Amino acid sequence: MRSELDLELVSLTKRYGDTVAVDAITHLFHAGTYACLLGPSGCGKSSTLRMIAGHESVTDGAILLGGRDISRLQPALRGTAMMFQSYALFPHLTVAENVAFGPRMRGVDAKTRARRAAEMLDLVEMTALSDRLPAQLSGGQQQRVALARALITEPQILLLDEPLSALDPFLRVRMRAELRKLQRKLQITFIHVTHGQDEALALADEIVVMNDAKIEQAGPTRDVFEAPATAFVARFLGSHNVIALPQGQIAIRADELRLRPAEGARLQGRITAVEYQGTHVALTASVAGNQDVTALLTDKDFFGAPKDVGEAVGLDWDARAARALEA
Structure with missing residues (x-):
């Protein structure tokens, strides 16, 4: 009204x-x-x-x-x-x-x-x-x-x-x-x-x-x-990864990404940076297509199974977490 x-x-x-x-x-x-x-x-x-x-x-x-x-x-x-x-x-x-x-x-x-x-x-x-x-x-x-x-x-x-x-x-x-x-x-x-x-x-x-x-x-x-509609909005708002997959482009919040063994994960890559942020740890990995993606982990989850730069890693997410982006 x-x-x-x-x-x-x-x-x-x-x-x-x-x-x-x-x-x-x-x-x-x-x-x-x-x-x-x-x-x-x-x-x-x-x-x-x-x-x-x-x-x-x-x-x-x-x-x-x-x-x-x-x-x-x-x-x-x-x-x-x-x-x-x-x-x-x-x-x-x-x-x-x-x-x-x-x-x-x-x-x-x-x-x-x-x-x-x-x-x-x-x-x-x-x-x-x-x-x-x-x-x-x-x-x-x-x-x-x-x-x-x-x-x-x-x-x-x-x-x-x-x-x-x-x-x-x-x-x-x-x-x-x-x-x-x-x-x-x-x-x-x-x-x-x-x-x-x-x-x-x-x-x-x-x-x-x-x-x-x-x-x-x-x-x-x-x-x-x-629900960012475009890659620009997802990137500008922060806390989102924009990932190009064979079927299109998606946005996934960094805190929705999960670490998995590389074999069988949706994405495989190598860790390029680990940044301690107090309550969280930001872990960045380089994956297929020379894309950098960041996973935000609680300090408890990360230090319970710590990772280091250069290690192979798998990344996965729940289907509901992926947002299809406009071309």
């Missing part, structure tokens, strides 16, 4: 001269969804986000919010807000002044914008630092201020352009949990651009995988991960 806050891209296209950055993509984002646009650099995901925000012009196609075409409206009139990768805070303004800047530019009176800024800072747990300048904040604190500044406009859709990329790995994990918690509390649509598979899997209700200016596959996060 359609909602008045659903966002729909209809044959959305962006060209820069002869270069096609986004190639006639069509997709419906349901209201209240946390969606991740996932893909490698240059695939078109940031251009798509910027067109939704109004920071990039649309070459062809339309952007519909609740059935209304917003693709030619100014950014402030779209019902969207964008949080940039760099956070783009004003260095000479305090935290509170940064958050209140948007309402100030729209002529909101001082008392109202101060109250709204205080509410937003409370939402992102930054009230105690409201008088500080951006240079006096950590990366995570700056991100919270940027979020508050975007949310004070009361957007129907929040657009996030690689918002975690500037953070260290530990803080990145912590902040993605905060983003998810905030989205659930606000119940508005978040569209988040990332090239990090772990980030998308941890955050998103829905993943839209982009490749070469097109949507390669889209759907609920677990569905896309469990």
